[in-house]
Amino acid sequence: MDTKEINHIAKLARLKFDEGSVEGITKDMNDILKWMDILQSADTSSVDNNEDDAQELRQREDVVKISNLSEDLMKNAPECYEHYFTVPKVVE
Amino acid sequence: MSYIIKGRTCDYEVVIGLEVHCQVISKAKLFSSASAESGGTPNDHVAFIDAGFPGMLPVVNKFCVEQAVKTGLGLNAKINKKSVFARKNYFYADLPQGYQISQYDKPIVGEGYLDIELEDGSTKRIGIERLHLEQDAGKSIHDMLPGKSCIDLNRSGVALMEIVSKPDMSSPYEAGAYLTKLRSIVRYLETCDGNMNEGSMRCDANVSVRPVGSKELRTRCEIKNVNSIRYLMQAIEYEANRHVDAYDNGEEIYQETRLFNANKKETRSMRGKENANDYRYFPDPDLAFPLVVSDELLEKVKNSMPEMPEEKAIRFVQTYKISEDEAKRLSAEKTVANYFEEAMKEKGSDGKKTANLILVELAAYMSENQIENIYELKTTASRLGRITALVEDGTIGLRIAKELLPMIEETDKEPEAIIEEKGLKQVSDTGEIEKIIDKIIADNPKNVEEYKAGKEKLFGFFVGQVMKATQGKANPAVINKLLKDKLS
Numbered sequence: 001m002d003t004k005e006i007n008h009i010a011k012l013a014r015l016k017f018d019e020g021s022v023e024g025i026t027k028d029m030n031d032i033l034k035w036m037d038i039l040q041s042a043d044t045s046s047v048d049n050n051e052d053d054a055q056e057l058r059q060r061e062d063v064v065k066i067s068n069l070s071e072d073l074m075k076n077a078p079e080c081y082e083h084y085f086t087v088p089k090v091v092e
Numbered sequence: 093m094s095y096i097i098k099g100r101t102c103d104y105e106v107v108i109g110l111e112v113h114c115q116v117i118s119k120a121k122l123f124s125s126a127s128a129e130s131g132g133t134p135n136d137h138v139a140f141i142d143a144g145f146p147g148m149l150p151v152v153n154k155f156c157v158e159q160a161v162k163t164g165l166g167l168n169a170k171i172n173k174k175s176v177f178a179r180k181n182y183f184y185a186d187l188p189q190g191y192q193i194s195q196y197d198k199p200i201v202g203e204g205y206l207d208i209e210l211e212d213g214s215t216k217r218i219g220i221e222r223l224h225l226e227q228d229a230g231k232s233i234h235d236m237l238p239g240k241s242c243i244d245l246n247r248s249g250v251a252l253m254e255i256v257s258k259p260d261m262s263s264p265y266e267a268g269a270y271l272t273k274l275r276s277i278v279r280y281l282e283t284c285d286g287n288m289n290e291g292s293m294r295c296d297a298n299v300s301v302r303p304v305g306s307k308e309l310r311t312r313c314e315i316k317n318v319n320s321i322r323y324l325m326q327a328i329e330y331e332a333n334r335h336v337d338a339y340d341n342g343e344e345i346y347q348e349t350r351l352f353n354a355n356k357k358e359t360r361s362m363r364g365k366e367n368a369n370d371y372r373y374f375p376d377p378d379l380a381f382p383l384v385v386s387d388e389l390l391e392k393v394k395n396s397m398p399e400m401p402e403e404k405a406i407r408f409v410q411t412y413k414i415s416e417d418e419a420k421r422l423s424a425e426k427t428v429a430n431y432f433e434e435a436m437k438e439k440g441s442d443g444k445k446t447a448n449l450i451l452v453e454l455a456a457y458m459s460e461n462q463i464e465n466i467y468e469l470k471t472t473a474s475r476l477g478r479i480t481a482l483v484e485d486g487t488i489g490l491r492i493a494k495e496l497l498p499m500i501e502e503t504d505k506e507p508e509a510i511i512e513e514k515g516l517k518q519v520s521d522t523g524e525i526e527k528i529i530d531k532i533i534a535d536n537p538k539n540v541e542e543y544k545a546g547k548e549k550l551f552g553f554f555v556g557q558v559m560k561a562t563q564g565k566a567n568p569a570v571i572n573k574l575l576k577d578k579l580s
Contacts, residue, residue: 012370014183056381056382056383056384057177057381057382057383057384058151059151059154060125060151060152060153060154061153061155062118062154062155063119063125064119064120064125064126065120065125066125066127066138066139068136069126069138070133070136070138073138073140073143073245079240081236081240081242083135083136084134084135084233084243084244085245086237086240086243087185087241087243089234089240089241090184090232090234091234
């Protein structure tokens with residue numbers, strides 16, 4: 001990964017780095033990816049990966065159990081108005 | 093009938109694919125047990141997981157899975173025994189998790205199709221690419237507070253089915269017919285209420301053009317959130333012409349997302365959305381195992397499939413002796429089909445007349461008064477059935493039957509009461525009609541002469557005069573017989 005890619009991902013993740021730190025982060029990211037490569041190279045051919053034996057997603061019934069949580073939800077919100085969360089205006 | 097746009101150097105055809113989001117009818121949300129009901133106090137139907145609180149685990153709602161399978165079967169599609177939920181990452185204030193749980197490379201439903209009817213009555217098959225399950229986002233309200241957007245998460249996490257068509261449509265009409273058919277299917281299946289103006293069914297259109305006969309796919313633009321079938325058709329028409337103009341002027345079309353402005357009937361560029369691969373899809377580790385559609389579930393859903401529009405139309409023709417065209421039009425909307433059958437339960441009602449009054453008279457009244465659901469009419473199915481029964485047994489004439497409908501809408505009275513009150517019963521008393529006929533013959537000697545001289549068209553004039561004199565209450569069969577006798 002180069003600094004250009006790091007900057008792109010940072011932008012998508014809404015992260016802002018100081019100019020000076022981008023290079024260090026690029027190096028860290030590349031080191032992490034190298035570790036991933038090491039993991040990828042492990043020989044897993046003997047591991048049983050039969051999908052039929054794999055577990056399946058747990059499902060729940062279509063029942064409404066939760067309501068009137070709004071006060072609890074609002075407790076942690078930085079800003080609210082009436083029953084709404086408020087954020088800086090998203091559109092012009 | 094092909095839809096062609098004339099360019100300066102060549103003729104162009106249009107290539108259209110639709111992505112339709114259908115809100116699933118269920119009690120609870122896709123991954124939480126908060127209510128999926130729309131409206132209500134803001135942020136009341138919100139579980140911690142819908143608000144993106146940390147440490148919460150999503151568990152999929154079994155019924156939403158069933159609804160997706162049912163819709164897939166209704167679209168003649170392949171049901172995938174195993175599918176996978178993935179995270180689609182993007183930032184927006186009404187998406188508190190920072191990602192939408194969706195399905196990416198392994199959707200629950202694969203390829204299928206639906207058939208639409210074209211303007212000339214022929215049928216065209218439109219391919220379905222896939223159907224996948226995903227979460228809806230919350231709602232942002234931008235005009236309530238200055239400088240702020242207000243967020244309501246009641247809709248956050250409600251189950252959506254995204255149904256993606258193949259780029260098989262080639263005119264605004266076909267796109268409109270596809271969306272109408274899809275809405276009819278989900279309403280029949282009761283998997284989505286299909287109400288576009290309330291946002292429970294939303295449509296994005298991918299539009300491009302190409303020289304007639306070519307098989308290339310040129311750059312397409314995506315038109316977002318067109319909230320009615322009419323707007324969809326207008327948006328496609330505008331967008332296709334915009335592409336042709338651009339190519340005529342040697343300009344390029346850029347792949348982008350555009351918004352339709354219903355007032356100006358044009359599309360305009362939205363701020364460029366991140367490219368598809370910038371969503372950085374990856375399998376959701378909170379839902380790491382595959383979603384399995386068991387054979388038992390598939391069998392259960394198959395057995396619960398209702399009668400679909402095409403089958404219903406065939407049965408209507410056989411049971412009620414109406415034409416194929418009438419049967420198709422009656423069964424296109426489930427509500428109309430149910431209304432018709434309810435009317436037919438009335439003793440003595442007639443299929444042909446009931447169909448005609450629904451498809452012509454009531455349809456015109458509904459469109460004039462912008463009534464969407466036939467069940468909102470004061471002319472209930474039972475009242476309509478009784479009216480046609482009264483026509484059948486000769487109590488009233490067909491013309492009076494038609495005139496009764498607006499009177500019922502206005503007064504909400506029973507048809508029998510109005511007939512009694514206004515004296516609308518058909519007059520079959522020959523003596524009374526005879527007197528009227530004698531007077532008309534005496535008053536129109538010139539017409540009588542011409543008729544006798546062979547101008548047979550004038551017979552209609554005499555019938556009309558009798559009808560007028562009796563305010564439409566005279567029995568047409570009696571008039572015909574008496575007139576023929578008197579004029580011969």
